[in-house]
Amino acid sequence: MQPEEQKQVAVHQRRRFNELVDVFDTPQPPDVMERLGQIVSAARLRRGEVVLDVGTGVGVLIPLIKFYHPSVILVCDLAEKMLQRVREKYPEVRTYHADITLLTLDAASVDVIFMNAMYGNIADKPHACQNAAQMLRPGGRLVVSHPEGRAFVDQLRVTSDLFIESLPTREEFQDLVRPLGLEVVTYRDEHQLYLMVARKMRNAGNLDFEFQNA
Numbered sequence: 001m002q003p004e005e006q007k008q009v010a011v012h013q014r015r016r017f018n019e020l021v022d023v024f025d026t027p028q029p030p031d032v033m034e035r036l037g038q039i040v041s042a043a044r045l046r047r048g049e050v051v052l053d054v055g056t057g058v059g060v061l062i063p064l065i066k067f068y069h070p071s072v073i074l075v076c077d078l079a080e081k082m083l084q085r086v087r088e089k090y091p092e093v094r095t096y097h098a099d100i101t102l103l104t105l106d107a108a109s110v111d112v113i114f115m116n117a118m119y120g121n122i123a124d125k126p127h128a129c130q131n132a133a134q135m136l137r138p139g140g141r142l143v144v145s146h147p148e149g150r151a152f153v154d155q156l157r158v159t160s161d162l163f164i165e166s167l168p169t170r171e172e173f174q175d176l177v178r179p180l181g182l183e184v185v186t187y188r189d190e191h192q193l194y195l196m197v198a199r200k201m202r203n204a205g206n207l208d209f210e211f212q213n214a
């Protein structure tokens, strides 16, 4: 996709997700909450870690993340109305109104990055992953997930006017993230659960120069 087209996708997604804020701001069914719990647990969060929730929406993951006592929770989203709801519910969370592809945080400043139920919406996935890899500390984890699974996402592609792509296979993810210094350590592609965890390798620091010049 050309850069101009990616910008148009972001403009469209921002407008549509702003319109959909009330649709998303409803309680999740218990079985979805149970799978979201599995997703957050897969990050193996330790007390005091720094967490970034990308495409946080109305902040569905935030209470589950708080359970692990992170030092700070950062969230980013394209849609400002989603972030407003997060600020009302969780004033302690730091919000960034940004596309994950363009978000600027310090290099190696984050321990865990979640992309839940939003990876398919990203227009420029290579740059989004590159940016995430740069923000992660060595040993940090990138979690890409969907609590309804691949078939649900593929169904949405047919029925929704949002930009949505199918979720990657394990091999596709490995090929995407290995050059960024990340290794896929968990991959589950099951009925009603998609979960990929990639860990930043300890010796990945020397890739920073490439990220900055990509």
Ligand SMILES: C[S@@+](CC[C@H](N)C(=O)[O-])C[C@H]1O[C@@H](n2cnc3c(N)ncnc32)[C@H](O)[C@@H]1O
Binding pocket: 013, 014, 017, 024, 054, 055, 056, 057, 058, 059, 060, 061, 076, 077, 078, 079, 082, 098, 099, 100, 101, 115, 116, 117, 118, 121, 122, 123
């Ligand atoms: C389906 S909602 C999911 C929200 C939340 N993660 C959850 O699990 O309920 C997707 C969210 O991702 C946001 N989003 C989509 N593309 C994005 C991007 N490139 N950068 C940041 N946020 C994005 C949308 O604005 C929307 O709020």
